[in-house]
Amino acid sequence: MMDKIIDCHMHFSAKGIFDKTAENIGLKCTLEEVKHQFEQNNIVLGIGMGVDKCEDNIYNNPQIIYHGEERFPSFLVQCLGINALAINRENLKDTLECFKAKLEENTTVGxxxxxxxxxxxxxxxxxxxxxxxxxxxxxxxxxHMGDTANSMGKLKYSHPLILDEVAVDFPKVKFVIAHCGTPWIADAVEVVAKNKNVYMDLSGLMEGNFKAKKQIKEFKPYLDVFRTWFNYLHDYQKLMYGSDWPLVDMKEYIKVIQSIIPKKAYDDVFYYNALKVFDRLPEYLKKQEKNL
Ligand SMILES: [Zn+2]
Incomplete structure (x- = not known):
């Protein structure tokens, strides 16, 4: 078992929107369950992607993690979701102010x-x-890059090659391509390889209720594509573990990702790289330790 893991890309909402997804893997989408799963798998922290409405703002931005507790659970932090559809010329300034206020909170990391x-x-x-x-x-x-979970998505917007331009225009900002841009893995890897400021998370490469051993065998040709392009990249400092929970069982997914990463890179991919990309994490983890 791994020493300690940071899950760079997961989901949680106390509003019930992931209940059905969690049911698929035989679990409930509750904080208690997340905590239990984290403890079972030595996951010290999860970075949740905000999808819930922020009550502080009438403009439906930023999207946050609604956890339903008084305080943010110590084992979670969040990336604020940007709902671009809700942004217009009139509310842009106010919207940016709301993001700034939330960025002041130490539970916001991206x-x-x-x-x-x-x-x-x-x-x-x-x-x-x-x-x-x-x-x-x-x-x-x-x-979010690559395939969309529903057919309402429009794929030309989620092709990772476009990030090359953004990375060049904003060299001081770090960018993360989620899901390795699957199935455009070669394109995603090239953007990561070429740009110092672009990284990749390994979440959502597969989903559903599976056992790792069987999955690794059955999907060998698919998983070989990752092995090939990671070998091309030859820089495991650029990859970060993420699960996309509750789309997969944490324990089984960790094993699948371990199968496409060389052993000597485990510590970096499963833990240390996240500390470098998400600059606020080291301090947050220090505080978390003190509170325990
Ligand atoms: Zn996701």
Missing amino acids: LKIYTGYQPYLATDRKYRYFYKLAQKYDVPVVF
Whole structure:
């Protein structure tokens, strides 16, 4: 078993939107369950992608993790979701102010953009305001990239090649391609290989209720594609573990990811790289330790 893990990309909402997904893997989407799963798998922290409405803001931004507790659970932090569809010329200024207020909280560690689910390219003017914000607050921007979970998504927006332009235009901001841009893995890896400021998370490469051993065998040709392109990249400092929970069982997914990463890179991919990309994590973890 791994020493300690940071899950860079997961989901949680106390509003019930992931209940059905969690049911698929035989679990409930509750904080208690997340805590239990974390303890079972030595996961010290999860970075949740905000999808819930923020009650503080009438403009439906930023999207946050609604946890339903008085205080943010110590084992979770969040990336604020940007709902670009809700942003217009009139509310832009107020919206940015709301993001700034939330960025002041130490439980905010990044921004999340839902390209593909929202019909704007990563180069869109709307997003550029947020890249400047990310630079100011020293947080990375995570993009949904690759296949979309439903057929309403529009794929041209979630192709990872577009991030090359963003990475060049904002060299001081760190960007994360979620899901390795699957199935455009070669394109995603090339953007990561070429740009110092672009990283990749390994969440969502597969989903559902599976046993790792069987899955690794059955999907060998697919998993070989990752092995091949990671070998091309030859830089395991650029990859971070993420699960996309509750889409998969944490224990089984960890094993699948271990099968596509060389053993000597485990510590970096499963833990240390996240501390470098999400600049606020080292301090947060220090505090978390003190409170225990
Ligand atoms: Zn996700």
